[in-house]
Amino acid sequence: MTISLRHIFLVLQIILFLILRMNLNKRVEFSLADLKKGEKAIIKEISSDKVPLKLLEMGCLPGNEVEMLQLAPFKDPMYLNINGSHLAIRQETAKFVIIEKLVNG
Amino acid sequence: MAKQINVSLIGNPNTGKTSVFNALTGLNQKVGNYPGITVEKKQGICKLPRGVKAHILDLPGTYSLNASSIDENVVIELLLNKNDKDFPDVAIVISDVENLKRNLLLFTQIKDLEIPVILAINMSDRMNYKGISLDIPYLEEQLQTKIALISTRKNTGIEDLKNLIINHKNISKTPCLDASVIDVEYFNRLRNAFPNQLLYKLWLVITQDVNFGKTERKEPSIESFKTKSRSELKRLQQKETIKRYQFINQVLKRGQVIDTSKARDLRSKFDRVLTHKVWGYVIFGVILLTIFQAIYDWSSVPMDFIDSTFASLSEWTKRALPSGAFTNLIAEGVIPGLGGIVIFIPQIAFLFLFIAILEESGYMSRVVFLMDRIMRRFGLSGKSVVPLISGTACAIPAIMATRNIENWKERLITILVTPFTTCSARLPVYLIIIALVIPEGRIVGLSYQALTLMLLYLIGFGAAVLSAWLLNKILKIRSKTYFVIEMPNYKLPLLKNVVITVIEKTKSFVFGAGKIILAISIILWFLASYGPGEEFNNAEEIVTTEYASQELSDEDLQHKIAAHKLEHSFIGITGRAIEPSIRPLGYDWKIGIALISSFAAREVFVGTLATIYSVGNDDEDTIKNRMAGEVNPILGGPLFNFASGISLLLFYAFAMQCMSTLAIVKRETNSWKWPILQLVIMTAFAYIVALIAYQFLK
Numbered sequence: 001m002t003i004s005l006r007h008i009f010l011v012l013q014i015i016l017f018l019i020l021r022m023n024l025n026k027r028v029e030f031s032l033a034d035l036k037k038g039e040k041a042i043i044k045e046i047s048s049d050k051v052p053l054k055l056l057e058m059g060c061l062p063g064n065e066v067e068m069l070q071l072a073p074f075k076d077p078m079y080l081n082i083n084g085s086h087l088a089i090r091q092e093t094a095k096f097v098i099i100e101k102l103v104n105g
Numbered sequence: 106m107a108k109q110i111n112v113s114l115i116g117n118p119n120t121g122k123t124s125v126f127n128a129l130t131g132l133n134q135k136v137g138n139y140p141g142i143t144v145e146k147k148q149g150i151c152k153l154p155r156g157v158k159a160h161i162l163d164l165p166g167t168y169s170l171n172a173s174s175i176d177e178n179v180v181i182e183l184l185l186n187k188n189d190k191d192f193p194d195v196a197i198v199i200s201d202v203e204n205l206k207r208n209l210l211l212f213t214q215i216k217d218l219e220i221p222v223i224l225a226i227n228m229s230d231r232m233n234y235k236g237i238s239l240d241i242p243y244l245e246e247q248l249q250t251k252i253a254l255i256s257t258r259k260n261t262g263i264e265d266l267k268n269l270i271i272n273h274k275n276i277s278k279t280p281c282l283d284a285s286v287i288d289v290e291y292f293n294r295l296r297n298a299f300p301n302q303l304l305y306k307l308w309l310v311i312t313q314d315v316n317f318g319k320t321e322r323k324e325p326s327i328e329s330f331k332t333k334s335r336s337e338l339k340r341l342q343q344k345e346t347i348k349r350y351q352f353i354n355q356v357l358k359r360g361q362v363i364d365t366s367k368a369r370d371l372r373s374k375f376d377r378v379l380t381h382k383v384w385g386y387v388i389f390g391v392i393l394l395t396i397f398q399a400i401y402d403w404s405s406v407p408m409d410f411i412d413s414t415f416a417s418l419s420e421w422t423k424r425a426l427p428s429g430a431f432t433n434l435i436a437e438g439v440i441p442g443l444g445g446i447v448i449f450i451p452q453i454a455f456l457f458l459f460i461a462i463l464e465e466s467g468y469m470s471r472v473v474f475l476m477d478r479i480m481r482r483f484g485l486s487g488k489s490v491v492p493l494i495s496g497t498a499c500a501i502p503a504i505m506a507t508r509n510i511e512n513w514k515e516r517l518i519t520i521l522v523t524p525f526t527t528c529s530a531r532l533p534v535y536l537i538i539i540a541l542v543i544p545e546g547r548i549v550g551l552s553y554q555a556l557t558l559m560l561l562y563l564i565g566f567g568a569a570v571l572s573a574w575l576l577n578k579i580l581k582i583r584s585k586t587y588f589v590i591e592m593p594n595y596k597l598p599l600l601k602n603v604v605i606t607v608i609e610k611t612k613s614f615v616f617g618a619g620k621i622i623l624a625i626s627i628i629l630w631f632l633a634s635y636g637p638g639e640e641f642n643n644a645e646e647i648v649t650t651e652y653a654s655q656e657l658s659d660e661d662l663q664h665k666i667a668a669h670k671l672e673h674s675f676i677g678i679t680g681r682a683i684e685p686s687i688r689p690l691g692y693d694w695k696i697g698i699a700l701i702s703s704f705a706a707r708e709v710f711v712g713t714l715a716t717i718y719s720v721g722n723d724d725e726d727t728i729k730n731r732m733a734g735e736v737n738p739i740l741g742g743p744l745f746n747f748a749s750g751i752s753l754l755l756f757y758a759f760a761m762q763c764m765s766t767l768a769i770v771k772r773e774t775n776s777w778k779w780p781i782l783q784l785v786i787m788t789a790f791a792y793i794v795a796l797i798a799y800q801f802l803k
Contacts, residue, residue, distance in 0.1 A: 049336055053169075053339065053342055053346070054171075055587075057171070057346055072380070072477065076478050079592060085207050085591070086372070086594075087590060088473070
């Protein structure tokens, strides 16, 4: 069997598709760490192994609204209002909370 | 009926739980420790109508029954052990009216243990202010409980709460949730294996790493149910949390109405400034400076008063009691020893006053938020700021304040470096040596002496931070790193709470650390008052013959005798024995004795030198003059010169000279390894630095 130009094309196409999809995913998936001061978002998903149970107990659950109230220098830690609970967490935790930004609060 | 009602207060931090405790018990409370651990146990008696008494236990604040610290473990251990003498007849869950949703999570968990629970909704005076209205009958029905709307600030609702406690037998024990919804199949298996046990209790026994009462341990087969992996269990715990919130949301949808248009928001206005990238730090700095200024300025008056009172008390004892060994022990050992403890009360009380105000007002959490990133660079946590600030008064309460640092490595490092911060006990040593060796004079309006003192504080803080950085590199401890801190609402501190905190903390300092300081000063007195052999026992004769040719006043002669006795007492012999090892630092045997005795507590240094230099009273100026007159036995010239003075200052800045701190570190780390390492490394480092300083400067 010979490798034709068409085969190479096909492979290239698949690779291109994968890259595009990854980028697309990146653009769609924001984490809490991406939220800017004053922005609001809805919590989508929480990676259960990385986020302490305590944070969930304080109201950080899928479906709840979150607002970024204040950022310390270097954006770390961050001061949030999650579902009425006011708390501060570090970036290392925030990046495991996937969110969907709300436009203009 | 004579039996007391056992009541446990349970609730999230920052809900005013302690205020409720204070309101129920008044000053009728005592603070101790749970056996074997240093978690504070606060209990008190509440007098109810009809002559009934309730025993109130204030449990440590917790967000749920999933414990992540020893303080939180205490709550679960009690609630799972029916045989504990404190096991509640009725539990009161205290909730903050603004965070009802989150507080109900803990409520539903305790309810599932089939313990009767009263729900006390605190800060109800803020309901209008926040536009909140509650349908109490509906909530009582849905949550199967009785609700008391209280406000400790306005002092309302406390009587209702007391009535509910009396009638606790009428409160339903029915759970709110069916625990098996978490994982039906797994819970069915549990139910079949332990048909007589409460399901939710089993679940807690499986998921929590806590010490359960002996009765629970008799169930070895429960181990076999830990088959699920840690992460699987954690996923189930998350599922449990979600299920609980679903229930709570559904109840609150009808039971609670929040009209946000009516709500006023002071928090965000304050936060905009207090957590600001620039202003936040400026304000924190100003607050710190004010606190330092206040502690040193305001406490100097009562401290001088205590000092002179104890001096005259000691003198009075000597005159009033028949002379003899016992009188001497009282007048020279016990009373100065007690004075050494009592003299720190003003500073400690002021410090606790400020810390209590900062904590009660909610500002401390903002400081933690501001400092976390900076502290983390050195392996510490934002929460380490509180111990490091408290450490400037005393390392003992500071080390106890590390408990709310969740990460063990960060907590351990904080415990290990806190003794470097300049505690108030170093101050007397610094002051007298600075007065001796640092010239008076000013540079741009600031005196050299004040600058030196400030420099010493900076050195202490720098040593703490740098050693933290080193420890962070060296220690190979992997602990789950997470950091979640609640930012509570700003509140005007309640005077009653602040006063009670200050009294309690000061009392525990005096009786805790005080016992050790007292014991050491008695031992020191014995070692300094007795000695072996001719030289000690015949001191009077020897000195009298030696100075027979000189015309000495009676008083001077007595001083000479006392000094000679001391030199040949047990402690004097020890001082001479260690002299060769401290000579390279520029010290003589007398300073050596002071070094040894001040191992018990640093402030003993000045007192010891005062005795050694034959000064009868504690007047600092006289000690200073005597010290200035001391001659270096080998090199000639004053003993306390610039080189040996700096060397001493540096030694005191770094050396671990505080038995009480070591004892606390042992208790908090539960091992002798850390305090011993602390003692050896800090003292060795102090020795090396002092050696280098003296050799360079001499």
